[in-house]
Amino acid sequence: MAMMPVKSTAVAPSKQQGTSLIELMVASVIGVFAISIIGSVFITGQRIAKDKGIELLLLQNLTSTMQVMKEDIQRAGYDGSNGYSIKLSGASNTIQVSGGVAVGFVYFREGSNGNKDNRNIVYRKDGTKLQICEKGTTVSEAIPTFNQVTGCYSLFDDSLIEVDAFSVDAQLLEQNSIKTTLTDISITASIPTAGVTKSVSVSVKQRNWQ
Numbered sequence: 001m002a003m004m005p006v007k008s009t010a011v012a013p014s015k016q017q018g019t020s021l022i023e024l025m026v027a028s029v030i031g032v033f034a035i036s037i038i039g040s041v042f043i044t045g046q047r048i049a050k051d052k053g054i055e056l057l058l059l060q061n062l063t064s065t066m067q068v069m070k071e072d073i074q075r076a077g078y079d080g081s082n083g084y085s086i087k088l089s090g091a092s093n094t095i096q097v098s099g100g101v102a103v104g105f106v107y108f109r110e111g112s113n114g115n116k117d118n119r120n121i122v123y124r125k126d127g128t129k130l131q132i133c134e135k136g137t138t139v140s141e142a143i144p145t146f147n148q149v150t151g152c153y154s155l156f157d158d159s160l161i162e163v164d165a166f167s168v169d170a171q172l173l174e175q176n177s178i179k180t181t182l183t184d185i186s187i188t189a190s191i192p193t194a195g196v197t198k199s200v201s202v203s204v205k206q207r208n209w210q
Contacts, residue, residue: 061161062189065156073183074205077107080139086118087143088106088144090145091145107119108139117138120136120137122152129163130189133151135149135150165188170182170184181205185201187201
């Protein structure tokens with residue numbers, strides 16, 4: 001049986017496709033660009049969160065301080081259920097306003113230290129500080145004048161918060177020869193290191209009629 005000759009077929013070697021230097025450089029640049037974008041977004045997010053936190057801190061301080069002032073002013077003139085309205089010595093009205101930047105009054109609070117149940121209060125702006133001045137007296141002692149109410153301290157952290165504006169306006173209301181006072185208060189404060197400023201306002205009606 002005759003053998004048929006076998007024709008050999010040459011197989012061309014496959015060509016390997018490698019990555020060029022240019023492609024590597026392009027990929028590297030894209031990667032760096034993507035990382036920088038992600039980093040920038042993260043940093044921006046952190047900064048926004050920090051700014052919001054500072055704004056919230058300032059607003060909470062203002063709101064809580066205003067609430068304390070409101071409650072104090074509502075009590076102004078209360079004499080312990082004796083039917084009278086007490087006021088600071090020399091004051092024309094139960095709530096005394098000085099220069100639109102300070103307000104003073106007195107009210108009875110039973111159980112105070114040393115039986116000094118008359119709580120004489122002044123809120124005032126001193127430079128960039130908002131202060132409360134308090135002097136307790138017994139009911140048998142003479143009530144002090146506005147300027148005699150001492151013992152002042154700041155209501156905010158002075159190293160962080162500055163008070164830019166504090167205004168007080170008291171309007172006397174009268175009905176059937178009975179008087180009360182409507183007091184408008186506004187505070188604007190800032191955190192200079194963060195460039196954040198907030199304002200709060202409230203109108204308070206005195207509970208104790210004169």
